[in-house]
Amino acid sequence: VDDPRAFRHLIKKVKWFNEDIEFRVFRKEEIGGIREEVDRDREKIKRFLAGEEMPESKELLKPVLVVVESPNKARTIAGFFGKAVRRRVGEHELLETSTEDRYVMITASLGHVLDLNKEEGFHGVYMNGKPTPVYEVIEGKEKIVQSLRRMAIEAQEVLIATDPDTEGEKIGWDVGEILRAYNPNIKRMEFHEVTKKAILKALRESRDFNLNLVKAQVLRRVADRWVGFEFSKLLQSAFGKQWLSAGRVQTPVLGWIIEREKEYRQKVYRVVVTIDERGKLRVEWSFEKKEAAEEFYSRLSQIRVELKEQREELRNPPPPFSTDTMLKSASDAYRWSLPKTMSLAQTLFELGYITYHRTDSTRVSDYGIGIARQYIGEEFGEAYFHPRAWGEGGAHECIRPTRSIDPEELRTLFLSGQTEGLTREHLQLYELIFRRFMASQMKPVKLRVYRLGIQTSGGELELEVPAEVLEDGWNRLVTIDLYSPLIGVLDVSRKKQLLSQPKAYLYTHGELVQEMKKRGIGRPSTYASIVEKLLERGYVIENKGFLIPTKLGKEVYGYLQSREEVHEFLREEFTSRLEELMDRVEEGKEDYVDILNNLYRSIIEVDKKLEVV
Known part of the structure; x- marks a missing residue:
């Protein structure tokens, strides 16, 4: 190889289109063996054409129906196995392709197919000792259900490949239930990234449905329905507006936003001084009362900055993204709303660029570590690679790239028209995810850190700042802010400011998600929908990301x-x-029936007091 770097880039680009291709060193002494193998194959073909030999018989490919949630994902999976045959069953698209031992038919359910009935029982649940939810086909999904049933008849086996979380398990269970009379051989197929390797593994290792996950999702849906319907009726009656709603999650979150706005309207006063040449390093003193701030400001003409300590520090990288940290970073960087970021991430997942994006986990699989090893070794050298699992074993993983294609290479593919379905905003989110993940697998940064003492006539405060990078590490991908403080007695008469500022700033989308995570409200699959509901109802508006x-x-x-x-x-x-x-229901430690019975009794007691029923 004349240019190893160019050759490595060639390998990466080829693997982008077909990850099965392997490159190895070719030796001249192997030529003879290859010629013999070619000659043997030619002789076999000649004998077959002459009718002297029949080819070895093989079993017919097993027809398998794979049901995913979205057409994007269906097309991505089908594309791994060559050009798929497209046909329509009823009004629904079916993609047909094959693996070594299966004839795979792939289609999409387009999300949920069943939902709770609104009329029967108590908001869709019969309460006869044991809560019995009544599900029905969602309006508008009847033709999809008919098509899925016709497809199921054609297959020997049906594999339900909905998203790998609690909601996906329930969607998959529902699809299985509507198909079971037409094909009883139904299994769950689970994968956390849309790559050929992951799909083949999931095809081989299909499993039974996890009923604990299904029960947990039933509990969530019923609880949301009961609390939402019951107390929304109260609002609608009081305000005379039938579209108003309350909810067990949306209402407390609305309360946080209101409380934060109250704090935003309260003023605090800050005296701010910069203590470096570039005006980046700020020291501030806060005051509740304007008079105290003005007095301190008028007296402040000099400060003494003392270097109390300088030390070397190894600083580790932040962990790779989970859903909440991805949403926070996208909100901070681009002021994107939660629904927008989740929509972009959904597309990246379905097209095979990132792992599943609804996750609380920061764990990195061995395969993910291997991707990082390849990229970091090629770009920065093996010395920069520092593998970290970031958590114990389990099914769920962090949000990471599925291959070692860096953002610039993906941008090149995008500009050349080879990345159908992507926009520039997808590339921006991919870059955030890629850099954060690769940085999480790089060696620590060695920093020189200053501990400063800031002295004024009113007392002293201390400040620690990174001043210098002594040895590069993950900062090659994620920037660390460095500061060069001025030491000694500083004249600040022209560098001081008296500012009137809000006591707290309004929530951004990202900060609100982190608050939900901190307080244990919502889950990765619901963060975006909670905020979306508040915006839809007109309870909250968005202005410049706030x-x-x-x-x-x-x-x-x-x-x-x-x-x-x-x-x-x-x-x-x-x-x-x-x-x-x-x-706890997901873990099999609680019975969802008992929880629903208790919730029902509590709501009925409230209804009696309100005389709503």
């Missing part, structure tokens, strides 16, 4: 707070506790 409560939102929240009977169900403590119980 979330602001509306007059209606404040009135609705204030009314619900005033009704002590319902307040208990709309507090974050209730929701957090219910989320914990759902987790």
Whole structure:
């Protein structure tokens, strides 16, 4: 190889289109063996054409129907095995391709096919000792169901490959139930990244449905329906607006946004001084009262900056993204809303660029570590590679790239028209994910850190700042801010500012997600929908990435707070506790029937007090 670097790039680009291709060193002494193999094959063909020999018989390929959630994912999977044959069954598209031992038919359910009935029982659940939810085909999905049933008849086996989380398990279970009478041989197929290797592994290792996950999702759906319907009726009656709603998650989150806006309207006063040449390193003193701030400001003419300590420090990288940290970073970097970021991530997942994006985990699989090893070794050298698992074993993994294609290479493919379905915003999100993941697998950065003492007539405060990179590491991919403080007695008469600022800034989308994670409300699959619901209802508006409560939102929240009977169900403590119980149902440690019975009794008691029923 004349140019090893160019050859490595060639390998990466070829593997982008077919990850099965392997390159190895070719030796001249192998030529003879290859010629003999070619000659043997030619002789076999001649004998076959002359009728002297019949080819070895093989079993017919087993026809398998694979049901995913989205057409994007169906097309990506089909593309791994060559050009797929497209046909329509009813009004629904079916893609047909083959692996070594299966004839694979791939189609999409387009999300949920069943939902709770609204009329029967108590908001769709019969309460006859044991809660019995009544599910029905979602309006508009009837033709999809008919097509899926016709497809199932053609297959020997049906594999349900919906998303690998609790909601995906329930969607898959529902699809299985509507198909079981047409094909009883139904299994669950699970993968966390849309790559050929992952798909083949999932085809080989199909499993039974995890009923604990299904039960947990039933519990979540029923609890949301009961609390939402019951207390939304109260709002609709009070305000005369039939589209108003309350919810066990959306209402406490609305309360946080309202409280934050109150703090935003309160002022604090800060005296700010810069203590470096570039104006990056700021020292500030906060005051509740304007008079105290003005007095301190007027007296402040000099400060003494003392270098109390300088030390070397090894700083580790941040972990790879989970859903909440990805949403926070995208919000900070681009001011994107939660639904927008999740939509972009969904496309990246379905097209095979990243692993599953609804996850609480930061764990990195051995395969993921291998991807990092390849990229870091080629770009920076083996010395920069520092593998970390970032968590114990388990099914779920962090959000990471599925291959070692860096953002610049992906951008080149995009500009050359080889990445159908992507936009520039997809590339921006991919770059955030890629850099964060690769940095998480790189060696620590050695820094020189200063501990500063800042002295004024009013006292002393201390500050620690990174001043210099002594040895590169993960900072080659994720920037670390460095500071060069001025040491000694500084004249700050022209470098000081007296600022009137909000006590707290309005929530951004990303900060709100982190608050939900911190307080145990919501899950990776629901973060975006919670905020989306508040925006849809007109309880909150967005301005330049910040979330602001509306007059209606404040009135609705204030009314619900005033009704002590319902307040208990709309507090974050209730929701957090219910989320914990759902987790225990997933683990098989709680019976969802008992939880629903208790919830039903509590709601009926409230209904009696409100005389709603």
